[in-house]
Amino acid sequence: MNTPASILSAISKRLHLQPDHPLSITRQLIESRFTGYKYHNELFPVVSVKQNFDVLEFPLDHPGRSRTDTYYINKETVLRTHTSAHQADIFHANESSGYLISADVYRRDAVDRSHYPVFHQMEGAKSWDRNCLGSYSTLTEQIWADVTKIPSHTIKVEDLNPTIHPERNPLQLNYHSVEEVEAMATHLKRSLEDVVVTIFTAARAAAAAAGDTAALTQEPLKVRWVEAYFPFTSPSWELEVLWQGDWLEILGCGIVKQSILNNAGVSSRLGWAFGLGLERIAMLLFSIPDIRLFWSSDRRFLSQFSAARPIQLFVPFSRHPACFKDVSFWIRSTSSGAGGQAAHASTWDFHENDVMELARDVAGDLVEDLRLVDEFVHPKTGRKSLCYRINYRSLERTLTNEETNELHGKFRQQLVEKLGVELR
Numbered sequence: 001m002n003t004p005a006s007i008l009s010a011i012s013k014r015l016h017l018q019p020d021h022p023l024s025i026t027r028q029l030i031e032s033r034f035t036g037y038k039y040h041n042e043l044f045p046v047v048s049v050k051q052n053f054d055v056l057e058f059p060l061d062h063p064g065r066s067r068t069d070t071y072y073i074n075k076e077t078v079l080r081t082h083t084s085a086h087q088a089d090i091f092h093a094n095e096s097s098g099y100l101i102s103a104d105v106y107r108r109d110a111v112d113r114s115h116y117p118v119f120h121q122m123e124g125a126k127s128w129d130r131n132c133l134g135s136y137s138t139l140t141e142q143i144w145a146d147v148t149k150i151p152s153h154t155i156k157v158e159d160l161n162p163t164i165h166p167e168r169n170p171l172q173l174n175y176h177s178v179e180e181v182e183a184m185a186t187h188l189k190r191s192l193e194d195v196v197v198t199i200f201t202a203a204r205a206a207a208a209a210a211g212d213t214a215a216l217t218q219e220p221l222k223v224r225w226v227e228a229y230f231p232f233t234s235p236s237w238e239l240e241v242l243w244q245g246d247w248l249e250i251l252g253c254g255i256v257k258q259s260i261l262n263n264a265g266v267s268s269r270l271g272w273a274f275g276l277g278l279e280r281i282a283m284l285l286f287s288i289p290d291i292r293l294f295w296s297s298d299r300r301f302l303s304q305f306s307a308a309r310p311i312q313l314f315v316p317f318s319r320h321p322a323c324f325k326d327v328s329f330w331i332r333s334t335s336s337g338a339g340g341q342a343a344h345a346s347t348w349d350f351h352e353n354d355v356m357e358l359a360r361d362v363a364g365d366l367v368e369d370l371r372l373v374d375e376f377v378h379p380k381t382g383r384k385s386l387c388y389r390i391n392y393r394s395l396e397r398t399l400t401n402e403e404t405n406e407l408h409g410k411f412r413q414q415l416v417e418k419l420g421v422e423l424r
């Protein structure tokens, strides 16, 4: 068990279902582009290691499985780190050829204005049944017919790589034909391009309505497909969007590993899946500058959004002052006694995510940002020293000096008690 109470308390929030919450509006906007799909929005976040990793064929040494990255409830149970944890179960239930899952997911991670240990993802999948061709003579023909039903768009799409690359992005040779994968990949890409067009057209309209003249003169929307790797798809891709001059990664996707469908008892089906982060999209859709705001119960935040209105840009309330404090410490070294190690080799039983989490545990959402600013190894003793800079700032009020000093004092004390560091 490495899951603090502050994280468990997020389970009941279900922001993606709160009426008029920006995450809920974003979810509905995307759902509206997948008519006929079944929406799963109430799946509980406690899942088995099997569901989250094993059935998706994560290798046993995948870093995502480690206690430094994932919240464990016990040895076999975790807070889901992604919505893909439900893929196999939903394929097994076999209730619809297309589905979407929206849900809260949990990851031990850095703390900053765009990272929060709880966030929301949407997963989608579409599959076809080899045994249900209807009036078509081949599955490929049926998939191409479905491609024609996707709304067309006029945006610029860069897609330089071949659909299949024998080493970098292989076909599942034993299961799929090149023609089937070409058809599924096109269906997948057109469906997701349609989502991106919808989102970014709304975002630009909102920016223009807010008087952002740059939004009106911006060059046309541009997206690109790049090759990717996921343990549970092959071939795989990521979709990136050119947004305010930078390529922004929007989602991951690919052709579902046939072994997953076969093990789920639907071996006659084949298809695609994708996963995207709702916060990232909502932040640019509404121009929300800090991920902590999604968790705010402040009326000045929540009253700005309505599912009944077109998307409008968030108007930030005045920012309160930042308060920077440093902490420096020696970390505990555990010299490895295992044979074969060099005499001086010492390892550090220390992970940055533990520092991040302690800060969150002590000061909650008052931590805006925490980063390593200095590190050095003592030339004689071999001990390692780290210095972290933490920025305390409230989104809602100005913090007093006493208050931040007290928080920082507690944080320092916890570093000693929980991580065994020696303060400098």
Ligand code: DAH
Binding pocket: 081, 082, 083, 084, 123, 124, 230, 232, 233, 251, 252, 253, 254, 272, 273, 274, 275, 276
């Ligand atoms: N689960 C992946 C993540 O959290 C996202 C993802 C990638 C989902 C590819 C998918 C997929 O269904 O096919 O990063």
